Amino acid sequence: MDLGLTEDQEMLRSMAREFIEQEAPRTYVRDMEEDDRGITTDLWQKIAQVGWLGLIVPEEHGGTGQSLVDLGILMEEVGHGVLPGPFFNTALVTVGILDSGTDAQKAEYLPKIANGDIIASQAIMEPYSRLDAGGINLDAKKQGENYVLNGSKLFVENAHVSDLLLVPVRTRKAGKNAENGITLLLVDANSDGIKVDKLKTIATDNQCEVTFKNVKVSAANVLGEANNGWDTLKLLLQKGASLRCCQMVGALQEVLDMTVEYVKNRVQFGRPIGSFQAIQHYCANMATDVDGSRFITYQGLWRLGEELPSDLEVSAAKAWVSDSAQRVAATAHQCHGAIGFTQEHDLQLFTRRLKAWEVSFGDGDYHRERVAQAMDI
Amino acid sequence: MDFQLTAEAQSIRDEARDFVRKEWKNPGHDLTGGLAAWHGDEDNRHAGGEIAKEFAKKLVDKGWYTMHWPKEFGGGDASIEKQLAYREVMSYEDAPASLGGGLVAPVLMVHGADWMKKEFLPKLATADIEFSQGFSEPDAGSDLAGLKTRAVRDGDDYIINGQKIWGTYRNDWIHILVRTDTDAPKHRGITYLIARLKDENGDYMPGITVRGINDGTGNHRWDELFMENWRVPAQSIIGEENRGWYAAMTTLSFERSNIGRPAQLLRTLEDTIDWFEANSKKGTEDTLARAEIRNRLASWRVEVEMLRMLCYRVGWMQSQGLVPQRESSMVKATGDELFQRIYRGISQIMGGYGNLLPTNGPKYKLPVNDFLPARGWQSIGTSIGGGTREIQKNIIAQRGLGLPR
Numbered sequence: 001m002d003l004g005l006t007e008d009q010e011m012l013r014s015m016a017r018e019f020i021e022q023e024a025p026r027t028y029v030r031d032m033e034e035d036d037r038g039i040t041t042d043l044w045q046k047i048a049q050v051g052w053l054g055l056i057v058p059e060e061h062g063g064t065g066q067s068l069v070d071l072g073i074l075m076e077e078v079g080h081g082v083l084p085g086p087f088f089n090t091a092l093v094t095v096g097i098l099d100s101g102t103d104a105q106k107a108e109y110l111p112k113i114a115n116g117d118i119i120a121s122q123a124i125m126e127p128y129s130r131l132d133a134g135g136i137n138l139d140a141k142k143q144g145e146n147y148v149l150n151g152s153k154l155f156v157e158n159a160h161v162s163d164l165l166l167v168p169v170r171t172r173k174a175g176k177n178a179e180n181g182i183t184l185l186l187v188d189a190n191s192d193g194i195k196v197d198k199l200k201t202i203a204t205d206n207q208c209e210v211t212f213k214n215v216k217v218s219a220a221n222v223l224g225e226a227n228n229g230w231d232t233l234k235l236l237l238q239k240g241a242s243l244r245c246c247q248m249v250g251a252l253q254e255v256l257d258m259t260v261e262y263v264k265n266r267v268q269f270g271r272p273i274g275s276f277q278a279i280q281h282y283c284a285n286m287a288t289d290v291d292g293s294r295f296i297t298y299q300g301l302w303r304l305g306e307e308l309p310s311d312l313e314v315s316a317a318k319a320w321v322s323d324s325a326q327r328v329a330a331t332a333h334q335c336h337g338a339i340g341f342t343q344e345h346d347l348q349l350f351t352r353r354l355k356a357w358e359v360s361f362g363d364g365d366y367h368r369e370r371v372a373q374a375m376d377i
Numbered sequence: 378m379d380f381q382l383t384a385e386a387q388s389i390r391d392e393a394r395d396f397v398r399k400e401w402k403n404p405g406h407d408l409t410g411g412l413a414a415w416h417g418d419e420d421n422r423h424a425g426g427e428i429a430k431e432f433a434k435k436l437v438d439k440g441w442y443t444m445h446w447p448k449e450f451g452g453g454d455a456s457i458e459k460q461l462a463y464r465e466v467m468s469y470e471d472a473p474a475s476l477g478g479g480l481v482a483p484v485l486m487v488h489g490a491d492w493m494k495k496e497f498l499p500k501l502a503t504a505d506i507e508f509s510q511g512f513s514e515p516d517a518g519s520d521l522a523g524l525k526t527r528a529v530r531d532g533d534d535y536i537i538n539g540q541k542i543w544g545t546y547r548n549d550w551i552h553i554l555v556r557t558d559t560d561a562p563k564h565r566g567i568t569y570l571i572a573r574l575k576d577e578n579g580d581y582m583p584g585i586t587v588r589g590i591n592d593g594t595g596n597h598r599w600d601e602l603f604m605e606n607w608r609v610p611a612q613s614i615i616g617e618e619n620r621g622w623y624a625a626m627t628t629l630s631f632e633r634s635n636i637g638r639p640a641q642l643l644r645t646l647e648d649t650i651d652w653f654e655a656n657s658k659k660g661t662e663d664t665l666a667r668a669e670i671r672n673r674l675a676s677w678r679v680e681v682e683m684l685r686m687l688c689y690r691v692g693w694m695q696s697q698g699l700v701p702q703r704e705s706s707m708v709k710a711t712g713d714e715l716f717q718r719i720y721r722g723i724s725q726i727m728g729g730y731g732n733l734l735p736t737n738g739p740k741y742k743l744p745v746n747d748f749l750p751a752r753g754w755q756s757i758g759t760s761i762g763g764g765t766r767e768i769q770k771n772i773i774a775q776r777g778l779g780l781p782r
Contacts, residue, residue, distance in 0.1 A: 001380060283778055283780060284706075284778070316678065368675035369668075372675040377650055
């Protein structure tokens, strides 16, 4: 058992933190909230140059071939710095291609992802907002060597700047078992018939509606097996949930640190409010939530990386982190008083995103039901 | 990063599991301190203690009982991971004993006089002696260092006057904190003694009076200890005079992740689900299909897993030679609270069955593990004993996060 980071991982972490502090400080985060694209091309290129986009890409495809846990550590820093832009989505699609792509697909996409030429996102949910197999209904009919897509996807992050979309579609009618008949496609986001509408959300996290009207996708772009894509998608959803947890852990740590710093310095009744036991116990609760979140998260991610059974561990992590994130954020606000409720204070940058990430890849209830299933209840 | 235990730790886990399943059948006694009372009286509690001792003897024979002790005291020098794996499985299997020596052994190893080591360590190693603990007083609970039991030197003896509480003072020996300097700052006037409570015939020493205290269910759980001009030889000092506080804080590097708590809670959840599976066939409604029940059971499972990870973190820190502090307090505060909520919650979803005592005969045999109401009751005390939840949170906030006092 070793729950610590290696020297290389420590370095990855500290360099990531330094990079974000320099290249994407909070002023940049605020600017990007007003920006239509949500990230500058300049920053995306720098992210590529420091090797983040190729972190888990094998060397033969232009990356450095590091592990899923390494990506998680990086994602924690991305959360810690509330880094704007499509890094998360691009990384997750990279994971999907690595896990299930053909050699040809890897050779085509991975080098372009690694060098920053293409931005990618996953387009999974549909207007019913479900994460189970029955929620995948986007119609795709085989016509010759192509699939023709009609329907829509909802809550697709950063679709408006994406070049590549990973899209689960229904290629056969859902019979008794909705898990049959799902196919994953790698879709050129600039194809004819695709329309992207950006939605305004509390987190300004660039959620989009993507509609498909007679969109032609080559059968060569099937990721994994046609009609049997559910297992591939399930694994991708798990990795998405787990990496999202990492991002949340980073944000939660910063919320805790910010709060501890504030209560040490804020003086009322002639003493720092952090000397009051009520505040101390709030902070103790937050710290316990954050630490619990960290270790339950990495257990799940590590198991995924080792290809061990991880249904229970990953869902336990997302259920716990989703809920504790809301508790931590609410407590941080209580400790900050009125100032923490303002736009000028940075706390809101975190609270709004934690709210969005709570439901991303499934909220607590969704994952508790999955835990119940994993327990054979 | 690696969440897997070493091969050595995995192998002791498997071996211990097989051993317990073969050698241990719980006869329906509460061996964790809370349950015997439900079965009746002091005799029953005593019987429970004997059964636990008998099992501990088997562990002694296996060489497991002191696997965590240093080699020089006859121990096995087991790695922290091995201890953790062993404790986790022993708690999961509801074994009545796992590692021996309690709090006293490490203190004696570090601070004990030679005669103490010779006299007590071998007996502790073979489960042949138990100590009473004389720490808390009526006015010294969370503020333990404020204790007032006074020891005054008189020739080769101390003469002790005062009162202790919240222990069971039925053993032959006691380890006890007393005040020897009333002028010094409170932590620096305390001396730690190991002394006879009873003589060779089993009678209390002159000056000692013990009175039982019942818990809220009417069962005897603790005692009060009154000391009036009790003479204790001065050679009984553990460590140095007035340095007793620091000696008592000695923990050695024994595993102290508290991994038994999540293991035992996990077992309880699994037993509960089994009970429902067995019983829902009889009824008209499948309780386990109800969304709110599934949500609650899964929610507890999630929290048990989170707690388990916090425990592993403490173990891992110790294996790295680090000293967990706020990390241990997190485990204690979280674990106590979860223990309370899970038992309260399970007894809710079991309805009236959750309140039945095991003394109703076989027709109304208790669900889960015979111990539900007793452990539910016992759980109330866990966030008080051994450092209250509030003290744990103070430690996390002040020592962990650096908040001002």
